[in-house]
Amino acid sequence: MAVVQFSEEKLNKVKEIIARYPEGKQKSALIPVLHLAQEAFGGWLSAETMDYVASLLQLQSIEVYEVATFYSMFNLKPVGTYLFEVCQTGPCMVSGSDQIIDYIKNKLGIGVGETTSDGLFTLKTVECLGACGYAPMMQLGKHYREHLTPAKVDEIIAECKANANAN
Secondary structure (H helix, E strand, C coil): CCCCCCCHHHHHHHHHHHCCCCCCCHHHHHHHHHHHHHHHCCCCCCHHHHHHHHHHHCCCHHHHHHHHHHCCCCCCCCCCCEEEEEECCHHHHHCCHHHHHHHHHHHHCCCCCCECCCCCEEEEEECCCCCHHHCCCEEECCEEECCCCHHHHHHHHHHHHHHHHHC
């Protein structure tokens, strides 16, 4: 197993993040450092990665696990190239998110929390993304996809496949 370690550039970024907070309050840097780790180590946080973050911030591993398991923005297992995070809370649900989730499951042949066999897509349900007026909606990377319909989902999947083939 490879040793988890940031590049020198990322390590300098961690030091910069820690320096934002008063001495002895490095735990305040946990969420931004977890984001950095997830980005640097394949889009998810392994136990080894979380232990590494704990050592950098001089925390107990359990303190890192508590935060990483609480927030849906952290992935605790490998995810596909394209992560569909579909909002499933009240306003989205009454606007049809359950039907969109079912459509995506059937279209991609996966369940919630699963990844397609080609590694392209992962479907995840999440709590409120704060875009209730645009329901049903999902987050794809750093972007929201709003007012989802089966036709819009088909377009998004086609767009993702085209981008994957272009790379």
